[in-house]
Amino acid sequence: MRVSTAFGLDIGGTGIKGGVVDLASGELVSERVRLDTPQPATVAAVLDTAAAVVAQTGWSGPIGCAFPGVVKDGVVGSSANIDDEWLGEHLERHLAARLNAPVRSLNDADAAGLAEMRLGAGVERDGVVMMLTLGTGIGSALFVDGRLVPNTELGHLEIDGAVAESRASAAAREREGLSYEEWAVRLQRYFSHVEQLFSPDLFIVGGGISRKADRFLPLISVRADLVPARLRQNSGIVGAALRSME
Known part of the structure; x- marks a missing residue:
């Protein structure tokens, strides 16, 4: 029997979302x-909050989880925007035991990219596609002819002596009170650097701030096509749900 729905859980540095x-x-x-x-975002605290998110929908069944860090075979490999206690922990086993459901996981930006490639702005786009999510940090997902190159984590590139996401994330804009025009200067530096490295054919820009894409995307000049995520702030949830079926 074909499964038509699944639960997507998107764990972020600021919020844990699901549906x-x-x-x-x-x-x-x-x-x-x-x-x-939760702060600190320890293993137990995040599991409790994730369980509360799922419980509020009354869901019972497969769950996909997007996580803000490197995830390989269900194991967390980095923790820049969450507590270091997660390093080396088996995310899928922890969640499966806590939620009493089968769980599949992947990096949060990879989840957003997966959703956009299958159901959003990247549908039927071949070549090199780069999904960038602007939020607490900067997440990245790289696709080559529709195939994901996982865990790129390009928000951690060092540009002009600083970690890129520390200056160009949406959180940095809010923290420093930058106007969209001021922020766009930093984004331009970042996008230009990433374009120089990967020469993508398409940039898809996601994260909650993408709902205001008209305020800053027109200020950025790149050779590639540059579009907002079609699924906007729900891309991570949708991609996580799709992952649960793989």
């Missing part, structure tokens, strides 16, 4: 639940 997703359309068929990421 039931129609796997054919990418639309949420439940409420979108968001709770603040």
Whole structure:
């Protein structure tokens, strides 16, 4: 029997979001639940919050989880935007035991990119596609002819002596009170650097700030096509749900 829905859980440095997703359309068929990421974001605290998010929808069944760090075979390999206690922990086993459900996981930007490639702005786009998510940090997902190159983590590139996401993330804009024009100068430096390294054919820009893409994307000049994420702030949830079926 073909499964038509799954639960997508998107763990971020600031919020933990989730919802039931129609796997054919990418639309949420439940409420979108968001709770603040606990601080510190320890293993036990994050698991408790994730369980609360799932419980609010009444969901029972497969769950996909997007996580803010490198994830290989269900194991966390980096923790820049979450507590270091997660390093080396088996995310999938922890969640499966806590939620009593089968769980598949992947990097959060990879999840957003997966959603956009299958159901959003990247549909039927070949060549090199780069998804960048602007939020607490900067997430990246790289696709070559539709195939994901996982865990690129390009927000951690060093540019002009600083980690890129420390100056160009959406959180940095809010923290420093930058106007969109001031922020766009930093984004331009970042996008130009990434374009020089990877020569993508398409940039897709996601994260919650993408709903205001008209305020800053027109200020950025790159050779590649540059578009906002079609699924906007739900890309990570949708991609996580798609991952649960793989």
